[in-house]
Amino acid sequence: MIKDPNTTWKIVGMIATLVIVLSLPIYHLKNRPSLSVSMGDNHEQAAEFTGSEACRDCHKTEYDKWSDSHHRWAMAPASENTVLGDFDNAEFTHFGQTSRFYRRDGNYFVHTQGVDGKPGDFQITHTFGWYPLQQYLVPFPGGRLQCLPIAWDVVKQRWYHLYPDTPLDPGDWLYWTNNGQNWNGMCAECHATDLKKGYDYRTDTYATTFSEISVGCEACHGPGSAHVAWARLPEMGRPAVENLALAVRTRDLTAGQQIDLCAPCHSRRMSMDDNIHRHADFLDYGLPQLLTEGLYYPDGQILDEVYVYGSFMQSKMYARDVRCSDCHDVHSIRRIKDGNDLCLQCHRAAIYDQKGHHFHKTKDEAGEPIRSASGAVLFEVGSGARCEACHMPGRHYMGIDYRPDHSFRLPRPDLTLRMGVPNACDRCHVDKKTAWSVDAMAKWYGQTRRPHYGEVLDAGRKRRPEAVNALASLAKDRLYPTIVRATALSELAGYGGDAALSELAAALSDEESMVRQTAVRRLPQGDPGQRLKLLSPMLYDPVRAVRIEAAAALAAIPKEELPPDTRRQFETALAEYLRAMERTADFAPSRHNLGNLYVSLGRLSDAEQHYLKAIAIDRQFYPAKVNLAMLYNGQGKNSEAERLLREVAADHPDFYEIKYSLGLLLAEKNQLDEAVVFLGDAAAGLPQRSRIQYNLGLLLQKIKRDDEAESALKRALGVEPDNPDYLYALAVFYMQRGRWDQARLMAERLQTARPEMTAAREMLTIIEKKGH
Known part of the structure; x- marks a missing residue:
C-alpha cells in the first residue's frame, strides 16, 4: 500500500455544493401542513400555504410592489404574458450548431442538441428569471426540469449562449441535460415557494413539489393560512396571537x-x-x-x-x-x-x-x-x-x-x-x-x-511558511469578520503540524458556528483517542452543521469504544449527516462524502459505489477519483488506482499532491523510472514538503542516480534540519559510499537531535572502525 503519514491524499469533509443559475418547475403542486400556529385559548391551527393572492386584499401596497419584482417573476409557466424571447422561428448558431425557437399549438418549443448531443425538439414549459436575461426550462424523465444554455438577452433583444467560449461536450457536468443544469437541485429552492426537493438517491429521481411557482409572500413569511383565518375575523373578535399568527417573524428582527x-x-x-x-x-x-x-x-x-x-x-x-x-x-x-x-x-x-x-x-x-x-x-x-x-x-x-x-x-x-x-x-x-x-x-x-x-490569506493559499503565525492570529481575532476567520483557520489546517492542531482545537469552542464547523471539518485524522476527546462534545452542538460534521469525523472509531451516552448522540448526529448527504446526493460532492463515510464505517462496497456515482455525475470531480484510487490501492487493485490517478494528473498538471501519490503508487508497482518522474514533479512543485524530497531521494538511490539522490535528501534536511529520518538516511547514504567524514557529521547531528536513539551510536562506532 501507499504509505506516507504526511500525504494529504484523502480529501475529506463536506464540500459545499454550489449553485450556477438555472431553474425549472415540477408538476406536483399541493398545499402541505407546515407549522402549527397558536390562535389563543391553547388552540393550535396547522398553517398551510395559501398563495400570494390571499395577501392582496389586505396588503395591496406590498402586493403591488411584489407583483412587479424579480421575486414575482423568478419563474412562471410559459405563456404569452411570461415568455420574453423570440419564438417566431428564430435561429441561433453556436459553434456550428443551429437551434430554432418556435411555437406550435400555443406551446413553446426549441429544436436543439439534446442528450448525447443528438438533435431533437423539446417543449419549454417554464420561464426562469426576468431581467436582464430569461432562461427556459424543459421537462425530462425522472421528474427533472433542465435549463437551456441559450438565454434571451432582455436588453439587447437577442439570443445568446451562456458558455460562449467553447462547446460543451454532452458528457460534461455543465451540459444542459446533465446535473449541472438541473433545476430541481441547482435552483428550485430559491425560485419557488415551499419547495420540497424530493430527491430519491436510490432511483435517481425527483418528486419535487412547491406551493407557488414564484418567490411569493410565503417564501419569507411562511405558510399563511392561520394568519389569513385570523385576519378574516371581525376586528374586535381577533384574538391576541403571537406574530399575528404568521409562521415566520419578519419584523422586529435584529x-x-x-x-x-x-x-x-x-x-x-x-x-x-x-x-x-x-x-x-x-x-x-x-x-x-x-x-x-x-x-x-x-x-x-x-x-x-x-x-x-x-x-x-x-x-x-x-x-x-x-x-x-x-x-x-x-x-x-x-x-x-x-x-x-x-x-x-x-x-x-x-x-x-x-x-x-x-x-x-x-x-x-x-x-x-x-x-x-x-x-x-x-x-x-x-x-x-x-x-x-x-x-x-x-x-x-x-x-x-x-x-x-x-x-x-x-x-x-x-x-x-x-x-x-x-x-x-x-x-x-x-x-x-x-x-x-x-x-x-x-x-x-x-x-x-x-x-x-x-495578504495573509494569499500567503496561506500559497502555503508560505511565514504565514502560519499570521493565519493563527487572524483565525482567533474576533475583530475580523467571521467568514475571514473561518477561512484563515481552514488555510492554517492545510499546513498540518502541532501549531495547526492547537488552533483547531481551540476553535472548537468559538462562539461562531461557522468557525466551529470549520474546525471540526479540518481537524486532522490523527490519534483516535485524541479525536474522540476533542470531537465528542461537538456531537451535542446546538447547530446542525457542527454536530453532523463531528459525527462524520468520528465514524471510523468503533462504536464499542464510544461511551454509551456518546454512542447514542453519535448515532443521532450520524443519521442527520446521512439525511443531509442523501438529500443532495444528486451532486458529486455529496456522493463523495458518502463514500468517505462508508470507508470510515468499513462498508467498502458501498463506498466504491458512491465514489463511482460521483464520477458518473461529474467526470471532472477529482476528489472522488483520488479517494477511489486510495480505496482500490488498499484492496490491491493497483492498476485501477493508477488509471484514476493518471486521469487526475493529466487533467490537473499543477496538482502536485496527486503526482506525489501517483509516484508512490508507481514505486510500489516497481515502475521506478516513471515513479521518479512524478515524484520529481511533485518535489519541484512543493519544495517545502520535505517528505516528498526524502522519498524522491530514496527512490533515486534505487536507480543509481546518486548525485540527484544526495541533493534531494539535502533539500529534505534543509526544510527540517533535525528530522531523524533525514539525518539517518544521509548518514547511511554516505556510509555506503565510504564518505566517512560526511557520514560522521550526520550521525553526530542525529545523536544530538535524538540522544535516545541507539542507531546514532551504532553508526558512530562503525564509522570509527571503517573511517580510520
Missing part, C-alpha cells in the same frame, strides 16, 4: 436575523435541508462557502458567482448592523434611493459626496466622456463620483448580469501589485498602469498602507 432570513437564497452554500425559514442558525440549514480559491480573490473580492452573503459578511456595514432593508425595499427588492443618496442615508454628504473625498469630476461639471488613445469611451464623466463605482466594483455573470460586490471595500491598487487582485481604479482607468493608480491614491489619501487580511 440585523443578523433579517440577513439570515435572506441568506439561504442569497449565498453560495450547500443546503442540508429544505428551507423552512425558521432555522435558529443559518448553519442549521446550509453550509456557506468560505473565501476559497476559485470563488473569491485572496482579498475576499467576488470572483465566481457567489451571490451576496459571503461578501456582505466581510463588510463594515455588516459589522455595524446594517441590514438588507436599509438599502432594498423588501417587497419590490429595488433600492430605496437612487445613486449616492442611498449611501448618504448614513454617510454625511458634506464629507463624502464631495470632490475632496472622491477626487473625480461630477455629472454637473462640463466635459466629454473619458476616452482611450483610440477614441473608445472608457467611462462617463461623473461615474467616478458614484460611491458604488469605487466601493462596490462588480462583475458580470451569465454573460450579461452585472452584480456589485457587497463587501463595500476601499480601493486598493497596492494590493493589485502584491497579489494580482482587481481594484476599482484600474477597472475604469483601463488606459493607465496600476502604478499610476497607486500613486494617485497616495497623493490623495497619503502614503500610509493599511494591512489587509487578504
Whole structure:
C-alpha cells in the first residue's frame, strides 16, 4: 500500500455544493401542513400555504410592489404574458450548431442538441428569471426540469449562449441535460415557494413539489393560512396571537436575523435541508462557502458567482448592523434611493459626496466622456463620483448580469501589485498602469498602507511558511469578520503540524458556528483517542452543521469504544449527516462524502459505489477519483488506482499532491523510472514538503542516480534540519559510499537531535572502525 503519514491524499469533509443559475418547475403542486400556529385559548391551527393572492386584499401596497419584482417573476409557466424571447422561428448558431425557437399549438418549443448531443425538439414549459436575461426550462424523465444554455438577452433583444467560449461536450457536468443544469437541485429552492426537493438517491429521481411557482409572500413569511383565518375575523373578535399568527417573524428582527432570513437564497452554500425559514442558525440549514480559491480573490473580492452573503459578511456595514432593508425595499427588492443618496442615508454628504473625498469630476461639471488613445469611451464623466463605482466594483455573470460586490471595500491598487487582485481604479482607468493608480491614491489619501487580511490569506493559499503565525492570529481575532476567520483557520489546517492542531482545537469552542464547523471539518485524522476527546462534545452542538460534521469525523472509531451516552448522540448526529448527504446526493460532492463515510464505517462496497456515482455525475470531480484510487490501492487493485490517478494528473498538471501519490503508487508497482518522474514533479512543485524530497531521494538511490539522490535528501534536511529520518538516511547514504567524514557529521547531528536513539551510536562506532 501507499504509505506516507504526511500525504494529504484523502480529501475529506463536506464540500459545499454550489449553485450556477438555472431553474425549472415540477408538476406536483399541493398545499402541505407546515407549522402549527397558536390562535389563543391553547388552540393550535396547522398553517398551510395559501398563495400570494390571499395577501392582496389586505396588503395591496406590498402586493403591488411584489407583483412587479424579480421575486414575482423568478419563474412562471410559459405563456404569452411570461415568455420574453423570440419564438417566431428564430435561429441561433453556436459553434456550428443551429437551434430554432418556435411555437406550435400555443406551446413553446426549441429544436436543439439534446442528450448525447443528438438533435431533437423539446417543449419549454417554464420561464426562469426576468431581467436582464430569461432562461427556459424543459421537462425530462425522472421528474427533472433542465435549463437551456441559450438565454434571451432582455436588453439587447437577442439570443445568446451562456458558455460562449467553447462547446460543451454532452458528457460534461455543465451540459444542459446533465446535473449541472438541473433545476430541481441547482435552483428550485430559491425560485419557488415551499419547495420540497424530493430527491430519491436510490432511483435517481425527483418528486419535487412547491406551493407557488414564484418567490411569493410565503417564501419569507411562511405558510399563511392561520394568519389569513385570523385576519378574516371581525376586528374586535381577533384574538391576541403571537406574530399575528404568521409562521415566520419578519419584523422586529435584529440585523443578523433579517440577513439570515435572506441568506439561504442569497449565498453560495450547500443546503442540508429544505428551507423552512425558521432555522435558529443559518448553519442549521446550509453550509456557506468560505473565501476559497476559485470563488473569491485572496482579498475576499467576488470572483465566481457567489451571490451576496459571503461578501456582505466581510463588510463594515455588516459589522455595524446594517441590514438588507436599509438599502432594498423588501417587497419590490429595488433600492430605496437612487445613486449616492442611498449611501448618504448614513454617510454625511458634506464629507463624502464631495470632490475632496472622491477626487473625480461630477455629472454637473462640463466635459466629454473619458476616452482611450483610440477614441473608445472608457467611462462617463461623473461615474467616478458614484460611491458604488469605487466601493462596490462588480462583475458580470451569465454573460450579461452585472452584480456589485457587497463587501463595500476601499480601493486598493497596492494590493493589485502584491497579489494580482482587481481594484476599482484600474477597472475604469483601463488606459493607465496600476502604478499610476497607486500613486494617485497616495497623493490623495497619503502614503500610509493599511494591512489587509487578504495578504495573509494569499500567503496561506500559497502555503508560505511565514504565514502560519499570521493565519493563527487572524483565525482567533474576533475583530475580523467571521467568514475571514473561518477561512484563515481552514488555510492554517492545510499546513498540518502541532501549531495547526492547537488552533483547531481551540476553535472548537468559538462562539461562531461557522468557525466551529470549520474546525471540526479540518481537524486532522490523527490519534483516535485524541479525536474522540476533542470531537465528542461537538456531537451535542446546538447547530446542525457542527454536530453532523463531528459525527462524520468520528465514524471510523468503533462504536464499542464510544461511551454509551456518546454512542447514542453519535448515532443521532450520524443519521442527520446521512439525511443531509442523501438529500443532495444528486451532486458529486455529496456522493463523495458518502463514500468517505462508508470507508470510515468499513462498508467498502458501498463506498466504491458512491465514489463511482460521483464520477458518473461529474467526470471532472477529482476528489472522488483520488479517494477511489486510495480505496482500490488498499484492496490491491493497483492498476485501477493508477488509471484514476493518471486521469487526475493529466487533467490537473499543477496538482502536485496527486503526482506525489501517483509516484508512490508507481514505486510500489516497481515502475521506478516513471515513479521518479512524478515524484520529481511533485518535489519541484512543493519544495517545502520535505517528505516528498526524502522519498524522491530514496527512490533515486534505487536507480543509481546518486548525485540527484544526495541533493534531494539535502533539500529534505534543509526544510527540517533535525528530522531523524533525514539525518539517518544521509548518514547511511554516505556510509555506503565510504564518505566517512560526511557520514560522521550526520550521525553526530542525529545523536544530538535524538540522544535516545541507539542507531546514532551504532553508526558512530562503525564509522570509527571503517573511517580510520
